[in-house]
Amino acid sequence: MASSSSLSCIKRYHVFSSFHGPDVRRGFLSHLHNLFASKGITTFNDQKMERGNTIGPELIQAIRESRVSIVVLSKNYASSSWCLDELLEILRCNEEDDGQIVMTIFYDVDPSDVKKQSGEFGSAFKKTCEGKTEDVKLRWSKALAHVATIAGEHSLHWPNEAEMIQEIATNVSNKLNLTPSMDFEGVVGLEAQLTKLNSLLCLESDEVKMIGIWGPAGIGKTTIARAFYNQLSSNFQLKCFMGNLKGSLKSIVGVDYYDSKKSLQQLLLSKILNQGDMKTNHLGAIRERLQDQRVLIILDDVDHQNQLEVLAKELSWFGSGSRIIVTTKDMEILKEHGINDIYHVDSPSKEEVLEICFAASKRIFNKLDSVINALDYLLEFIEYIDSELEITD
Numbered sequence: 001m002a003s004s005s006s007l008s009c010i011k012r013y014h015v016f017s018s019f020h021g022p023d024v025r026r027g028f029l030s031h032l033h034n035l036f037a038s039k040g041i042t043t044f045n046d047q048k049m050e051r052g053n054t055i056g057p058e059l060i061q062a063i064r065e066s067r068v069s070i071v072v073l074s075k076n077y078a079s080s081s082w083c084l085d086e087l088l089e090i091l092r093c094n095e096e097d098d099g100q101i102v103m104t105i106f107y108d109v110d111p112s113d114v115k116k117q118s119g120e121f122g123s124a125f126k127k128t129c130e131g132k133t134e135d136v137k138l139r140w141s142k143a144l145a146h147v148a149t150i151a152g153e154h155s156l157h158w159p160n161e162a163e164m165i166q167e168i169a170t171n172v173s174n175k176l177n178l179t180p181s182m183d184f185e186g187v188v189g190l191e192a193q194l195t196k197l198n199s200l201l202c203l204e205s206d207e208v209k210m211i212g213i214w215g216p217a218g219i220g221k222t223t224i225a226r227a228f229y230n231q232l233s234s235n236f237q238l239k240c241f242m243g244n245l246k247g248s249l250k251s252i253v254g255v256d257y258y259d260s261k262k263s264l265q266q267l268l269l270s271k272i273l274n275q276g277d278m279k280t281n282h283l284g285a286i287r288e289r290l291q292d293q294r295v296l297i298i299l300d301d302v303d304h305q306n307q308l309e310v311l312a313k314e315l316s317w318f319g320s321g322s323r324i325i326v327t328t329k330d331m332e333i334l335k336e337h338g339i340n341d342i343y344h345v346d347s348p349s350k351e352e353v354l355e356i357c358f359a360a361s362k363r364i365f366n367k368l369d370s371v372i373n374a375l376d377y378l379l380e381f382i383e384y385i386d387s388e389l390e391i392t393d
Helices: 021-038 057-064 081-096 111-116 119-129 134-147 161-178 190-201 221-235 257-273 285-290 305-311 331-336 350-367 371-388
Strands: 013-018 066-073 101-106 152-154 209-214 238-242 295-299 323-328 341-344
Touching (some): 013 021, 013 081, 021 066, 057 066, 081 134, 111 134, 152 161, 221 295, 221 323, 257 305, 305 331
Parallel strands (some): 101 152, 209 323, 238 295
């Protein structure tokens, strides 16, 4: 096992699944992971790993780099020392890393059998313990007793697996949204911006709404849109972030303009339906596929009205409760398309500029050898901010 130092690290995966392969891999787990993929939830894939008597550093790293660990407790889970060692590492990460979430699934096994190591589950555990030290057996036993107390889905309580899998995927998605995203850590003023934008969206309404995010280049429109997308995506059946649309429909020599528009529609449908390189035969495909779906679509860095005509011409193209968010630096594009709910991204306030400067100064002092050099560097930064932003009382 690794040292007991802090486990804080970059989270590369949304979910790590601990399971006994022969019990669940080809059926239940494959369907669950496919549904995760359709919701944009990334999972660690261990199929290419060679299994041995103990878990290796690659697997330990994968557990630490996951935001959620799902323990699938099946009848033969305790027959594998590999699974039991995974469980120890998962619980240790949960204890030492405040950001790690542990979820349980009891698959054809009673939680009380897991807790007491009794019944068929207990028989498998006792066999695995043969030849092991008392310390190892005790740690495994305590881990199983603890994980059995974590409330989770019980397969015997569901009429069918499909409904249970859907519920698990929804729960995971919701938990991921409640977990702080490191992507936007330290972005000054972001929380206030999201609160203001949220008031425009009126998520409780079943109307289809289009909202504009408007402001000059470099002001943070894309950052706000991405953070908002991360925060809200689990509330929608289908979602898509169409980034960097600038120049996406410019005339290209040798390329038919109709085909260019169709290609842009195909890109959106491929993303939102998670169907790879999707092909369509006409420009009505978005309406046909999405008119009965509640969708969240971000159209980022729109620089021409025709992009909106191709991707979101009418509100009727989308199902009840859908939200389309458009970011642009051109107010006329929004007005021409009839978008009246517009969020204006303002320059930072004096207080926010000072907070930005303070955060920058801390990084500078950590990197530069001398205080004098650090102060010189900071003064240059302040002069740059002063020249770029108009700060008013």
